[in-house]
Amino acid sequence: MGKKSVIPFGPQHPVLPEPIHLDLVVEDEVVEEAIPNIGFIHRGLEGLAEKKDFNEMVYVAERTCGICSFGHGMGYCEAVEKLMNVEVPERAKYLRTIWMEFSRMHSHLLWLGLTADAFGFESLFYECWRIREWVLDIMEKTTGGRIIFSVNQVGGVHRDLDEDQIRFMKGELDRIERDLKNCEKTLFEDATVQKRTRGIGVLSKQQIHDLGAVGPFARASGLKYDMRMTGYEAYGNLDFEPVISDEGDCYARILVRTKEIYQSIRLIRQALDQMPAGELSVPVKGMPKGEAMVRVEQPRGEAVYYVNGENTRFLNRFRIRTPTFANLPGLCQMLQGANYADVGILVVSIDPCISCTER
């Protein structure tokens, strides 16, 4: 029997660019318990709703997290629109869907890279990030920003896509798909990847359900749970079926996220073909009054937005329930009984986004 010791993991840790702090109770290289300690990036973003005009607040909401920035802006706008009974024009819905799927692609590619980095596969890390740069180029050419786009507004979007841009997008999508196919062999079949991920951190469907996990993390354990099935924005008109896998280990999480990138490519192609012509936004009259809640599927899972207004320019309350927050209990469960060497990959496998969790 070894002696129990507590090893701090983070806040500044090479495996993640963000600070997360875990106290790991370790006995003989085996983790007995993990105690998360968060709050290093708490900014008080929701509190800003009382100081910023509800139209201005979109830009703050977008800066909840730099990776799913578009989704946060969109979720916030949807919530305020629901509150004020604004119907967004069809074209704006499609544009939002397209940009949302692009940000999902960039988020998943980023995650694949970080995962590869977590088990020391540098070249795969670089390859994924190289492909990701193309997605960012598309974003930059169409919205003007690489990661924070600021194209959302309450009532619609600011920018339109013209014929040239649509053609450019389609061409780039083909290129991304082709390169990802090349990469796929390594991702799915390489011995290093298999050794480090197969059978690691297994959670059953029941466990995932009980722990309330969401997003690709839940879908990798076979739970068919995706907010896009509810058909918000243009998803209702697109052919969509969530990607799931039954294994529930780290490997399945790689599989699900990779397949979701292909799915996003398909969704964008469909949306580009179906997109109707028309207005980009509708004028918004009056002040927000009452309360509303919407649910949006972010790259990391379901996010919930709640707004409450009292007929003034400022919202009374703005609240986000982020996907990583829902996935943390799952992470703690996986860490119990894990090898110390696997902690890095396990933490990364839920795709933690600390800055939205702590806001």
Added chain:
Amino acid sequence: MANVKRSPWILHYDGSSCNGCDIEVLASMTPVYDAERLGVENTGDPMQADIFLITGGINSQNASVVKQLYDQMPRPKVVVAVGICACTGGVFKDAYNILGGADTVIPVDIYVPGCAARPQSIIDGIIRARDLFQKRSEEHDALMKKKNLERRQA
């Protein structure tokens, strides 16, 4: 670049950023932008780092962490604040938990603006930091030499 004698290592810490600047810092290290060609390398260990890249503002909980990291770095050292959050607090300036930019707790040498700061400007910041580091190392060396000389004479 021929006169560069040292290759400083970088320590990156995310203060209370929104992640936007962090991933841009990481992106500027990957092959497309490849800041590593300048001889720098990203490290996780403050004891081995020469340049401190900080993103995001300072809040009450991470103030001590940032200070600690800075103190652990060996002299000479250069601090680069990446993104408007790290420069002044940025969009979160009015938030109740933000004390201000990185310079509220540690001395900052180079400010890289932008929200999110683009890889190009981050690389520019790194180049300036590298030059400053070079200058400071020379000063540091001269000082040490002088001290050693004095000690020997005494």
